[in-house]
Amino acid sequence: MFFGVWIIHYHGGLFMPPIMNKEKCNACGVCADICPTDVFRVLIKGDVPDIRYPEECWHCNACVLDCKQSALTLRIPLPAMMLYAEAQREG
Amino acid sequence: MQRPRERDKGDFRNTGGGKNPMIDFDKEVIEADVLIAGGGIGGLMAAISAADEGASVVIAEKANTKRSGSGATGNDHFTCYIPEVHGEDIQLIVKELFNSLLGGYQDVSLATTFFQKSFDRVKDWHQWGIDMKPHGYWEFTGHAYPGRPRIFLKYAGASQKQVLTDQARKRGVRIENHLPLTEVISDGGEVIGAIGISIKNDEPAIKLFRAKCVVLTTGTTNRLYPAPSPGWMFNTAFCPSNSGNGRAMAYRAGAKLVNMEIPNTHAGPKYLARCGKATWIGVYKDPSGKPVGPFVSKPTKELGDITADVWNSVFSDYHKSGKGPVYIDCTETSQEDLEYMLWGLRHEGNTAMLDYMAAEGIDLRRHPIEFMKYEPFLIGSRGIEIDQRGETSIKGLYAAGDEVGNFRADIAGAATFGWIAGKGAAERARAMKGFQKAGDSSLAQDRAKFYSETLGRESGPSWQEANLALQQIMNDYAGITVRSETLMKAGLKYLKDLKRKVVETLKADNSHTLMRSLEVMDLMECAEAIFLTALERKETRGLHFRSDFPFTNPLLQDKFMTIRQEAGKAIIEWRDRR
Numbered sequence: 001m002f003f004g005v006w007i008i009h010y011h012g013g014l015f016m017p018p019i020m021n022k023e024k025c026n027a028c029g030v031c032a033d034i035c036p037t038d039v040f041r042v043l044i045k046g047d048v049p050d051i052r053y054p055e056e057c058w059h060c061n062a063c064v065l066d067c068k069q070s071a072l073t074l075r076i077p078l079p080a081m082m083l084y085a086e087a088q089r090e091g
Numbered sequence: 092m093q094r095p096r097e098r099d100k101g102d103f104r105n106t107g108g109g110k111n112p113m114i115d116f117d118k119e120v121i122e123a124d125v126l127i128a129g130g131g132i133g134g135l136m137a138a139i140s141a142a143d144e145g146a147s148v149v150i151a152e153k154a155n156t157k158r159s160g161s162g163a164t165g166n167d168h169f170t171c172y173i174p175e176v177h178g179e180d181i182q183l184i185v186k187e188l189f190n191s192l193l194g195g196y197q198d199v200s201l202a203t204t205f206f207q208k209s210f211d212r213v214k215d216w217h218q219w220g221i222d223m224k225p226h227g228y229w230e231f232t233g234h235a236y237p238g239r240p241r242i243f244l245k246y247a248g249a250s251q252k253q254v255l256t257d258q259a260r261k262r263g264v265r266i267e268n269h270l271p272l273t274e275v276i277s278d279g280g281e282v283i284g285a286i287g288i289s290i291k292n293d294e295p296a297i298k299l300f301r302a303k304c305v306v307l308t309t310g311t312t313n314r315l316y317p318a319p320s321p322g323w324m325f326n327t328a329f330c331p332s333n334s335g336n337g338r339a340m341a342y343r344a345g346a347k348l349v350n351m352e353i354p355n356t357h358a359g360p361k362y363l364a365r366c367g368k369a370t371w372i373g374v375y376k377d378p379s380g381k382p383v384g385p386f387v388s389k390p391t392k393e394l395g396d397i398t399a400d401v402w403n404s405v406f407s408d409y410h411k412s413g414k415g416p417v418y419i420d421c422t423e424t425s426q427e428d429l430e431y432m433l434w435g436l437r438h439e440g441n442t443a444m445l446d447y448m449a450a451e452g453i454d455l456r457r458h459p460i461e462f463m464k465y466e467p468f469l470i471g472s473r474g475i476e477i478d479q480r481g482e483t484s485i486k487g488l489y490a491a492g493d494e495v496g497n498f499r500a501d502i503a504g505a506a507t508f509g510w511i512a513g514k515g516a517a518e519r520a521r522a523m524k525g526f527q528k529a530g531d532s533s534l535a536q537d538r539a540k541f542y543s544e545t546l547g548r549e550s551g552p553s554w555q556e557a558n559l560a561l562q563q564i565m566n567d568y569a570g571i572t573v574r575s576e577t578l579m580k581a582g583l584k585y586l587k588d589l590k591r592k593v594v595e596t597l598k599a600d601n602s603h604t605l606m607r608s609l610e611v612m613d614l615m616e617c618a619e620a621i622f623l624t625a626l627e628r629k630e631t632r633g634l635h636f637r638s639d640f641p642f643t644n645p646l647l648q649d650k651f652m653t654i655r656q657e658a659g660k661a662i663i664e665w666r667d668r669r
Binding site for chain 1: 323
């Protein structure tokens with residue numbers, strides 16, 4: 001049961017936007033402070049922020065832009081994939 | 092790594108709160124001449140101008156003013172009138188505003204005031220470090236018709252929120268981040284303070300404010316209707332944390348809302364919801380490569396393709412007819428213009444989309460991008476009614492930006508009327524003596540009880556459930572496909588049923604979910620105002636399509652409908668455009 005909760009919780013944190021590289025993160029907390037949608041939470045001061053509400057990511061990229069450690073990237077989820085065509089060429 | 096502790100779930104009740112904890116009141120009551128709800132563009136500009144007038148100013152912000160709201164990561168178009176570019180006739184430019192995507196549901200008097208003051212704000216921003224002429228001159232490009240004046244100034248706004256935050260702090264403005272306001276407290280038709288909730292920690296705390304004036308600048312209202320991706324409520328073009336808080340607070344306090352029945356939609360890339368139509372330099376085309384609009388056939392940096400601004404339903408019309416999809420085609424755009432466009436998209440805050448395109452190998456020189464119409468939402472010209480000083484129908488309560496109902500100019504409107512509202516509020520505060528005791532308000536006690544009940548429940552629906560239930564009612568009964576008296580009366584009944592269930596059963600775990608729960612309550616407040624006013628407008632106008640009144644009545648062309656609450660009853664009135 002506990003493991004199940006852990007998996008669900010961490011599945012979100014690891015595989016949905018945003019993605020945190022914990023090796024690079026220095027736990028400064030800027031991402032949690034500036035996120036417009038409160039996706040991150042700092043559980044214990046000095047700890048790596050928890051990506052607690054990944055489904056509330058707006059894909060604004062503020063955390064990626066403001067992370068001085070370059071520890072964050074976004075993965076745009078499949079339902080928001082951009083749709084495009086190959087250009088029509090005459091002849 | 093061990094993943095621990097009940098606290099991970101964000102349930103503060105497990106940290107000793109007990110089964111039915113009473114939410115804490117923070118002991119400090121904050122006093123301010125001018126209290127501002129929301130530190131977006133409008134809120135920061137209101138703060139700056141109020142502080143310049145000598146007022147003590149506090150911004151209560153849901154996130155962090157450096158990155159909050161729809162301008163979080165930038166913008167690149169600022170509507171304005173610059174006499175040396177446009178000539179002396181300001182009314183020509185007002186006319187152009189009404190013919191643009193910003194639309195005609197506004198008071199001419201407010202639009203004129205806006206244009207008279209907009210250039211001053213441009214010069215302020217430029218002086219403070221937001222580059223308003225990044226190419227060395229006042230450059231107006233995009234959102235434009237061939238042969239007509241262009242009113243959108245191109246600028247480099249990627250760092251606009253940081254710059255404005257610094258300017259506010261420099262003037263001694265106190266910024267309380269992670270502290271959204273939830274109620275305006277009024278007494279005898281006059282504002283005396285406000286209630287907020289600190290979400291800094293998992294355990295929420297009520298914060299009380301005594302204020303001589305309150306400025307509402309909480310932005311657009313999103314999450315009312317289903318977003319492009321079903322169930323993915325935060326994939327929205329404008330900031331999804333903006334959820335009608337200001338409109339709902341104003342309405343509950345007795346202020347007038349206006350134009351709530353007129354829907355508005357935005358458009359952009361399918362399915363990644365982003366703003367920025369006019370930043371794209373291309374031509375909207377059908378699958379055979381034929382332009383869908385009458386304005387441009389070759390990409391032009393000066394014009395963009397205004398088709399989607401003024402033929403709002405072009406994407407869905409083509410789709411429904413089977414002739415779609417419609418693409419923005421940049422394959423004939425010159426390399427120089429392409430670079431200009433990518434620069435613009437970066438400054439507009441679309442870096443996530445650009446990163447995604449690079450990673451996926453989407454190359455605008457080869458790949459037309461499908462566009463779509465997004466879901467309805469409330470932006471300027473649907474919201475709180477203000478006067479020339481930015482004041483609402485409640486004394487001491489001001490509003491600016493995307494939540495104003497009788498004016499719209501998006502970011503430039505927020506900057507200019509934010510400035511005006513801040514100045515008006517500071518001048519009013521200066522003439523007042525002391526503060527009223529907002530902390531003694533029965534409203535604060537009543538709200539504390541409701542918040543505590545919501546937090547204390549062992550089980551019940553989450554805010555997500557409530558939000559999705561609301562979205563499907565709005566889509567089916569007050570949507571943009573069809574509206575009628577029978578549909579809307581049924582929908583209003585369902586909305587009231589939902590609201591009652593939500594009030595009685597909603598469950599929140601912590602400060603974050605309490606905030607989201609209250610957002611849904613505010614969304615339902617806006618929804619009710621939409622239903623009531625849409626029932627009353629017995630004609631078809633714009634996206635307000637009444638199947639029982641398909642005619643657009645010219646006699647209602649310049650009539651605005653307001654709605655306000657008095658003793659719990661909704662009062663609807665018509666007035667002339669001013």
